[in-house]
Amino acid sequence: MGDDGFFNLPSDIILNIFSRLPAPTILNCKLVRKKWLSLISTPEFVNLHLSRSSQGLVVFQQESMRAQEDCRILEFEDDLDHNDLHYVPVIKFELSELLGIGRGATVQVGSINGLVCLRTFCHEYDALYVCYPITREYIAMPVLDWLVEFPSQVLYGFGLSRISGQYKVVRIFHECVLDPTTGALSSIPKSECHVYTLGTGSWRGIGGVPFAYNCRSVGQFFNGNLHWVIEDLEGSELISCFDVEKETFQPFSSPFPGERHSRTLHSLGVVAGSLCLCDNTSDSEIIIWVMKEYGVKESWSKEFVISKMPDFAGVSYEMVYVLKVFENGDILMSWDDFYLFFYRNKNKTLQQVEDPICSIQTMLHVPSFVSLKNFVAKEDVRMF
Template structure:
């Protein structure tokens, strides 16, 4: 009887009008949609249509892309949260896992994630012997290889990147900031920067452009954080002042603004907390401070929003940058400590515990970024001369 009932339900669903099937499919989780592509040709055509991608993206539930690597592997896992975030709900492996190194033809490639915007990932081969950038949509396994930018990185020069969407929402851009450096032969500190350059790649046109020099000193460990049409870096100017550098993707100009505590050294990261730009600072030996810019771009709107007591084993001088990803309704917070582990902290009790992300044993690293599932094809936005490749 169960088999008969199941067959009847299947036939009923298959005989629904296409617009109703699309409406149902667009409300499913990303991993289920991927499985539905294999059901029949009709569902495959509906899911691969640009209209489906737009409808599904408008309903998509934000999650994380978690990059884990060890001595032999580099893979990313797309994880999700439960609908009800008022309780103790941790990230779940509800989407998929994929090998980052599959985008490269080099056997010694080491791929890292440098940005995540609307479901598209900016990937970078950190092996400077063949410096390469990629943009990838992991859901439909598409990727493009960016043309090689001018001025290759060779020590002691450094480079940093940012990935974002213009405020008008019609153009994806990658920003590449290159610095030549002269170092103190004894201390290794940077004495001066004789040359700098900012380059912008438009995903829509498929070309690099040089727009002038970069007015501040950047660190190769600093990734640009995208927020409200701008790329942001935590930086120092040439006299050592801590600043937040902001690059306007629409107008392609730099402008800095002050962090919440000018004149103080920052061991921090930038993020998006409940729709506001936030700064997570780990310079204290006993607590982690999370500051929020209540009114974007207004320096005096910075507010210390959350203070998290450190676990006893983490108290003391720290060199680890902490990232904050989510604050739940009950005040619990999801954090990433350096590139070692994720923590689930309770601001009320002070309790903290490590999130089990199934990390491999031995030397390994972990990084994470916000991620929103998107089935849009890269071919719909890439320049006409850009080749879209498939990981299938």
């Protein structure tokens, strides 16, 4: 078929073909013909492409000698014939100047259906944004009117309601009092939770918050709930679960309920459709627990035990986050906000993916061509 024949194909066939293409190719196709641009902007194409998009990464990184912060969208090549990590760059741009983000100030709250929630520390108060990196659309969320100072804690989560389909940002605040002798948390005289539903333009207070949260804990969205690793006032570790639809908190079982740890280096993630917990407390190994049956405490299983010898061994005070487990058992992880590293299942070794940089924030992401203007009527949608 010649070029003219392809141009004259029915719209539904063109949409079907385009929805199977990688995001960089689609971006180029938007520049070829006005008809293609119009088709790619339709809800039919956006929904079809999102349903077929492969999972990749959104990476915010800053090199040691640069003040700007780059955003990269990557798609994986799950190539089982090679031992190295393969990925395809989708798009790259500088975000710092566009959103007024200062040096090393970006913290990722979450990514759902191509929508990314970011938190920045460049203002007196937290600034939060929700954006689609592919379409370059974003909204700046209103700022809550108090300053958080140490030892008080504030943390966030980003989730999607199972029934209503609403996207919500959850903000947890603790006013903390430390023991003057030991430095341990002694009391929480005030705690509050606020929820921001995308499209409403305002925060809502939903009352107090149970448990003691740590600002290093990232809210992991899974199965309609947000999960955080937490502690009680005695230092025993738990998991908190927030139902995004009902907006209620409840305790959730952990692999080691009630245990106390001198270093709490446990992070939550998702492995092969199951909630997981990554433990970097040991000096010599990384342990990944997987909850085989969601909500059933007896189903926690020690699924991976990865040796850190010799290059990664030693006392650690950093979190390790599991990003993706490939079909051949290889695992992509991040070492706090310092670098990405890769576990080769075939020869049981760890390797660093890229050279160290000043800071890096990484999370799973599905590229999407959805427009914020389609469902946030009360928001001021801007372009960057």
